[in-house]
Amino acid sequence: DVKVTQSSRYLVKRTGEKVFLECVQDMDHENMFWYRQDPGLGLRLIYFSYDVKMKEKGDIPEGYSVSREKKERFSLILESASTNQTSMYLCASSSIGDTQYFGPGTRLTVL
């Protein structure tokens, strides 16, 4: 059974703070993804990675960066959090040619 976990379910940060969101998968998947989910906007891709140390920009990468030092772990970094980054963040992983499996999500509030 595929397991994708995220470091926190709920997170509250202040404007200007550096924020780390972590995602871990235990299925040796090559691909990992970060999305944000906002009401009425669906899921929007921030960044994805198809291999260790590789990353590709998604549709809304501004204000975010990522790190993939190990195959099972993909981190999303907000260098200086802003209120418009308050959102639900979903991580996903997949093997080549297979469906994406999602983590439980992290609801981030930036005050």
Place this chain on the structure above:
Amino acid sequence: GENVEQHPSTLSVQEGDSAVIKCTYSDSASNYFPWYKQELGKRPQLIIDIRSNVGEKKDQRIAVTLNKTAKHFSLHITETQPEDSAVYFCAASAGNFGNEKLTFGTGTRLTIIP
């Protein structure tokens, strides 16, 4: 880039009736079309998917149809039950293996009326 439009945004149907959700996509190179179901407070989960070499796929009460010429695909749920109430997302991908980069629709909130 790819653009996926999904309609309707909300849908209410009587228990036992059918529900249809429609999506259109813009990139003619798209070749993989999954549908995800997200129950309240839970993660999205794949319920069915279709690749561009197939026109229709069925799994019990759920079916997906694809019209490549018109660039649209639809989710059909028959004999709806209360547990079908959720938000449904369509997506499209044009990657080499079909799953590298999904573009999602904005979602349909389906409510089944008992």
